[in-house]
Amino acid sequence: MDVVSDAISAVRIGQPSSDRVRVGGRWCTRLAPYDGAGFHVVLEGSCWLLPDGGSPVVLGPGHAVLLPHGTGHVIADGPADAAAVKRAVPFEQLAGTMAAPAPEDGSGAVEMLCGKYRLDRSRSHPLMAELPELVHLPSREDAHPELRGAIGLLGRELERHRPGAGVAVPSLLDLLLVYMVRSWMEEARSGTWPAALGDPVAAAALRALHSDPAAPWTNERLAAEAGVSRPTLARRFTALVGRPPMAYLTWWRLNLAAALLRDTADPLSTVARQVGYGTPYALSHAFSREFGTTPGRYRAQAGAGRGASSDR
Structure with a gap:
C-alpha cells in the first residue's frame, strides 16, 4: 500500500451511493451537510454550485467536484441569489422527480452524477483532513487523463444499464475518489502532504x-x-x-x-x-x-x- 491508498482505505466504509439526475428549465436544489464526502460529475450541460460559506463555482461538461468534508451546498441552473437559495428543494426531491423537463431539443439540459462516500472520521489520516472544503477539477485535455477516463466509463455504464453494472458502478466510484484526491495533489500549490509526497x-x-x-x-x-x-x-x-x-x-x-x-x-x-x-x-x-x-x-x-x- 501507499500513503494515498492507505489514507482513503482508513476512512472509507460501506459503498458509495449515487444518483444520475437529468434536469432542465429553472431549478435549484440544496444538499445538506453530510458526515462523509459528497461528489458531483457533470456529464452534460452546465450548472452552478454554491458551497456553504464559499464562492460559487461554474461546472461544465466533464467537470468533477469533491466535497471531502461533507459541506452543505446548493446546485442550480444559474447564479443563485438569496431568494433562490431559500426556494431550493431538497436534493432527494429533485432526484425523485427529475425536476422540470428539459426542452425537447435537449437545449439547456443538465445531466449529473451526484453521490456520497461514507467515511469514518474518527481517525482520519491527516492527508484526508488537509483536503480543502471543495476540490473543483475542470475537464482539460492536458490534465488528469485517468479521471477523465473514469468519468467517461461511469457515464457509459449508467447510460446503458449493461449486465454487471451493479459491480462496475461502485468500483468506478471508488476509482473516482482516488483519481480526485490524486488530481488535487498534482495541482496543489501548497499543503503538507503534497510537499511530503513530492x-x-x-x-x-x-x-x-x-x-x-x-x-x-x-x-x-x-x-x-x-x-x-x-x-x-x-x-x-x-x-x-x-x-x-x-x-x-x-x-x-x-x-x-x-x-x-x-x-x-x-x-x-x-x-x-x-x-x-x-x-x-x-x-x-x-x-x-x-x-x-x-x-x-x-x-x-x-x-x-x-x-x-x-x-x-
Whole structure:
C-alpha cells in the first residue's frame, strides 16, 4: 500500500451511493451537510454550485467536484441569489422527480452524477483532513487523463444499464475518489502532504512504512531505505510530515489496528501481529494510551456505530 491508498482505505466504509439526475428549465436544489464526502460529475450541460460559506463555482461538461468534508451546498441552473437559495428543494426531491423537463431539443439540459462516500472520521489520516472544503477539477485535455477516463466509463455504464453494472458502478466510484484526491495533489500549490509526497526522502520513507508497517523498523533501517543518513531523514521527515518517523509509525500502526478492530472479527493477537506488536498486551497498552479506551470497547463502539449508519 501507499500513503494515498492507505489514507482513503482508513476512512472509507460501506459503498458509495449515487444518483444520475437529468434536469432542465429553472431549478435549484440544496444538499445538506453530510458526515462523509459528497461528489458531483457533470456529464452534460452546465450548472452552478454554491458551497456553504464559499464562492460559487461554474461546472461544465466533464467537470468533477469533491466535497471531502461533507459541506452543505446548493446546485442550480444559474447564479443563485438569496431568494433562490431559500426556494431550493431538497436534493432527494429533485432526484425523485427529475425536476422540470428539459426542452425537447435537449437545449439547456443538465445531466449529473451526484453521490456520497461514507467515511469514518474518527481517525482520519491527516492527508484526508488537509483536503480543502471543495476540490473543483475542470475537464482539460492536458490534465488528469485517468479521471477523465473514469468519468467517461461511469457515464457509459449508467447510460446503458449493461449486465454487471451493479459491480462496475461502485468500483468506478471508488476509482473516482482516488483519481480526485490524486488530481488535487498534482495541482496543489501548497499543503503538507503534497510537499511530503513530492520530497524524495520523505516519500521513500513513507512508502516503506506503509508497504510493511509491521516490519521491525528503526531509524537506521528506514534511513538506509531512503538512501540518506539518519539525521537527514529525521530532519526532513519531521519538517514535512510533522512528527518524527518512529512517532508516525506508531500512530499509523494504531490507526491500522483501529481499522482492523472496526472491520474484522480477528482476535486481538492476530491484530497485534498484523500491525507490528509482539503481544496483545503491548498493543492494548499502546492502544489505550492513544485512544483512551481498550481495544475491546473500541470494537464494540465501532460495531454499534456501523449499525446506526446502516439504518440511515
